[in-house]
Structure formats: structure tokens, C-alpha cells
Amino acid sequence: MRVSFQGVEVLRGDWTLTADGVFGEGRHLVTGPVGSGKSTVALLMAGMVTPDRGRITRGGEGPLMLSLPFPEHHSTGATVREEIASWGLAADPVLAEAGMLGRGDGELHRCSRGELKRLHMACVLARRWDLLLLDEPYTALDCPGREALSARLSAPPAGTTVIFTHARESLPRVDRLWEIREGRLVDLGPVREAIPLWSSPPAYLRSALDQGAVPKNISVQDVREALCRTAG
Amino acid sequence: MQDGRLKILSATVLPVVAFLSLAGAVAGLAWWLLFTPRHRGIRNPRAVLFFLAILCATAAVVQLTAGGGIPYLFRMTVVVLLAAWYHGARRSGELLEVSVSLLGTRKGFDLGLAAEMAARSLDLLLRDLEMMQIAWQMKGTPRHLKTLSPALALLLHTQLQQSGEQASLLALRGYTGGGSLCPAFAFPRRDLPAACSVVLAVVLAVAVPL
Numbered sequence: 536m537r538v539s540f541q542g543v544e545v546l547r548g549d550w551t552l553t554a555d556g557v558f559g560e561g562r563h564l565v566t567g568p569v570g571s572g573k574s575t576v577a578l579l580m581a582g583m584v585t586p587d588r589g590r591i592t593r594g595g596e597g598p599l600m601l602s603l604p605f606p607e608h609h610s611t612g613a614t615v616r617e618e619i620a621s622w623g624l625a626a627d628p629v630l631a632e633a634g635m636l637g638r639g640d641g642e643l644h645r646c647s648r649g650e651l652k653r654l655h656m657a658c659v660l661a662r663r664w665d666l667l668l669l670d671e672p673y674t675a676l677d678c679p680g681r682e683a684l685s686a687r688l689s690a691p692p693a694g695t696t697v698i699f700t701h702a703r704e705s706l707p708r709v710d711r712l713w714e715i716r717e718g719r720l721v722d723l724g725p726v727r728e729a730i731p732l733w734s735s736p737p738a739y740l741r742s743a744l745d746q747g748a749v750p751k752n753i754s755v756q757d758v759r760e761a762l763c764r765t766a767g
Numbered sequence: 768m769q770d771g772r773l774k775i776l777s778a779t780v781l782p783v784v785a786f787l788s789l790a791g792a793v794a795g796l797a798w799w800l801l802f803t804p805r806h807r808g809i810r811n812p813r814a815v816l817f818f819l820a821i822l823c824a825t826a827a828v829v830q831l832t833a834g835g836g837i838p839y840l841f842r843m844t845v846v847v848l849l850a851a852w853y854h855g856a857r858r859s860g861e862l863l864e865v866s867v868s869l870l871g872t873r874k875g876f877d878l879g880l881a882a883e884m885a886a887r888s889l890d891l892l893l894r895d896l897e898m899m900q901i902a903w904q905m906k907g908t909p910r911h912l913k914t915l916s917p918a919l920a921l922l923l924h925t926q927l928q929q930s931g932e933q934a935s936l937l938a939l940r941g942y943t944g945g946g947s948l949c950p951a952f953a954f955p956r957r958d959l960p961a962a963c964s965v966v967l968a969v970v971l972a973v974a975v976p977l
Contacts, residue, residue, distance in 0.1 A: 583904075603898055603902050605898065607921050608899050608901075609903075611906070611908050611914040611917060613916075613917040613920075621906070
């Protein structure tokens with residue numbers, strides 16, 4: 536599904552956000568500091584917020600999902616199994632994916648936020664979406680959880696996936712990079728050309744770039760490989 | 768309206784006056800129309816409409832059974848409008864400042880801190896409810912009791928957990944009770960008519976007991 540922003544402006548008192556550009560098929564990463572407007576862009580793309588100026592068009596009418604930062608906002612089941620069923624999914628594969636095998640009958644409110652997030656992400660990623668918007672998908676996850684999610688998100692997507700995050704520790708392979716700079720959504724372009732233009736890359740990527748490495752993508756694995764090639 | 772003391776005074780006294788008598792409710796409504804940004808000052812119109820819908824249903828039952836439903840609806844509508852105004856007009860830290868200035872740095876501080884935390888929780892709860900509506904729309908979840916009750920239970924549980932964590936954090940920082948704060952208030956001249964009108968509303972409610 537293609538989503539295009541044409542002269543979009545959102546005004547909230549002194550704060551403004553402007554956006555132009557097209558999100559085509561593939562994986563996109565939108566970064567920016569906390570409060571820069573990433574969630575607003577996600578809500579605009581999902582049609583949950585109307586821009587004050589400009590137009591947003593979505594090509595295609597396939598299924599759309601906006602995953603919000605806090606998993607409890609999506610929860611509607613009393614138990615883990617009921618929650619999985621509320622997504623129209625079979626319990627066992629999702630429980631295995633979330634690392635919660637044997638916990639199906641547990642009450643949802645007894646789960647930690649990290650467990651809820653793992654469960655939520657497993658449910659979201661078990662279904663196919665034409666447009667998948669992941670707002671802060673790494674929130675509440677520990678390091679192994681973040682790495683596992685990055686690996687999962689690095690698999691080729693079927694439609695358009697947009698990841699909105701300020702996380703720095705682990706990022707998935709993506710096709711295109713975007714950045715919010717001083718209230719403007721900037722399309723940095725395809726990932727290889729975009730990396731040198733990225734004003735706030737994660738520390739591991741910045742360090743590799745400083746050493747002269749040229750990573751093919753932004754995941755830790757890609758950066759490691761680039762460093763090995765440089766050391767050669 | 769700038770002065771936090773006047774805002775809290777109005778938000779406390781006017782609803783009481785409006786609830787006690789019809790004349791007080793008329794005065795409260797007039798005050799809301801004259802001294803607040805009216806509908807533009809309401810931060811969450813949906814929540815206000817929800818409360819008004821419940822009031823209408825209650826008033827209809829009262830009217831059909833015992834009578835007096837319509838005056839009740841009018842008085843309570845004014846109470847809701849005043850509450851909605853204060854919710855939108857409240858500035859963070861205001862409750863603590865007013866409480867300390869009235870009751871001192873011991874009891875006043877504790878009471879003000881509790882009020883600030885409660886107000887913040889209410890804001891978070893409203894934001895959570897907004898996000899839940901979006902999430903449910905995305906998920907295609909029908910809104911009925913079977914899905915609503917576990918979701919609200921989880922939300923309540925999360926709120927209680929956050930409150931517990933906040934209390935632990937305060938204890939960890941050495942908070943045992945009371946605190947130092949030197950609140951300063953500005954009372955611009957343009958707030959004077961609003962303040963006088965609050966007093967007038969009280970006088971009217973007492974003098975015309977309808």
C-alpha cells in the first residue's frame with residue numbers, strides 16, 4: 536500500500552509538523568527524538584488524525600494496522616489465550632513466538648509490560664497487513680527482546696511496514712530512512728544512500744562510519760560485516 | 768483567568784451553588800458563559816457528551832418516577848460544564864501551590880501533592896481511553912461488555928501499579944510528609960469581575976432558594 540503526503544501540516548499551538556513524500560512498498564524507518572512528531576505521523580498515516588493543511592492519500596484498501604506504543608491499549612482478553620483469540624489467531628504458535636509457552640491460561644493483568652509487549656508484537660506480526668505501522672515497537676522490551684524483534688522485522692515484508700522509533704540499541708534492516716528534523720518529516724532516501732545523511736544514527740553505526748566502514752544496511756549484523764570488510 | 772486561587776475557588780464554589788438551587792445553577796451557567804472560553808475550553812468534548820448522556824438518562828428516569836428530572840438535569844449540566852472548564856484550564860502545579868498557600872507546607876503540601884497526582888492520573892486515564900479507542904478500531908474489536916470489562920480492568924490495574932511505583936519513588940527519595948514551596952500568585956485586574964461574580968452567585972443562591 537502506498538501512502539503519500541502532499542503539503543501536510545499539523546498545527547498544535549506553537550508546535551507544527553510538516554510532511555511531504557511517499558511511503559511505497561517495503562520497510563521504512565522513521566526516527567526522531569521524543570516529542571518530535573513520530574506518533575503524529577503514524578496517526579496521520581492510519582487516518583486517525585486529520586491534518587490541518589494538505590492531503591494524505593492511501594493507495595489500496597487492504598488491511599491496515601497501527602500498533603501503539605503501550606500494549607495494554609490493544610488488550611481485550613481476560614487471559615493470554617483470550618487475548619490471542621481476539622486477534623483471530625491460534626494460541627500455540629503465538630505463545631511460542633512470544634516466549635510464553637504454557638502461560639496461555641494466565642491472567643493478562645498478571646503479565647509484566649514486557650511480556651504484554653512481546654505478546655502484542657507476536658499477535659500483530661502473525662497476521663498479514665498491507666500497511667503496518669509500528670509506533671515505538673521496542674518500548675518495554677529488554678535487550679534480547681529488542682534483538683529478536685529486529686531479526687523478526689528484518690524478514691521481507693509483504694506490504695508496507697513503517698517503524699517509528701527513537702530506539703538506538705538494535706534496529707532492523709530497512710529499505711528507506713526518514714527523519715523528523717525541526718518539525719519536518721525528511722525523506723533521506725534508500726537506505727544505502729541515506730546512511731551518510733542520517734543526522735542521528737545509533738552509536739554502533741556512527742562508530743563504524745567513523746572507522747570508514749560502509750554498511751549495506753543499519754542492522755547490527757550489517758554493521759559488523761562492514762567492519763570486517765574494512766578490517767579486511 | 769490567571770489566578771490559580773480564583774480558578775479553584777470558582778471550580779469548588781460554583782458547582783456546589785449550582786447543585787443547591789436553580790438560581791445558583793442559572794448564576795453558574797452565566798458565569799461559565801461570561802468568564803470561560805465556553806466550548807473552546809473543553810479539552811475532551813466526547814467525555815463531556817458521555818457524562819451528559821448519562822445525566823439525560825438519569826433525569827428521564829427521575830422525571831418519570833418522582834418528577835423534578837428537568838431541574839436536576841439543568842443543575843447537573845452546569846456542574847459538568849464547570850468541571851469540564853476547570854479540567855481544561857488547570858495548570859500543572861496549581862493545586863499544590865494553592866493548597867500550600869492555604870494550609871501550609873505540611874498538611875497543605877501533602878494534600879496538594881495528592882491532588883496533583885490524582886489530576887495527573889485522570890489526564891493519563893483520559894489519554895489511555897483515547898488510545899484504546901484507536902487501538903480497538905484498528906483491531907476491529909466490537910465494543911461490548913465482554914471485551915470492555917477485561918480491558919478496563921487491565922487499565923485500572925496498570926494505573927494502580929503506576930501509583931504504587933510513584934509512591935515507592937517518593938519514599939525512595941526520602942519523602943515522609945510536607946515540603947517547601949513558596950507559591951506566588953498574580954491577580955490581574957481582569958480577573959476581578961469573575962471573582963466578584965462568584966460571590967454574587969453565592970448570594971443569589973442563598974437569597975433565591977428555588
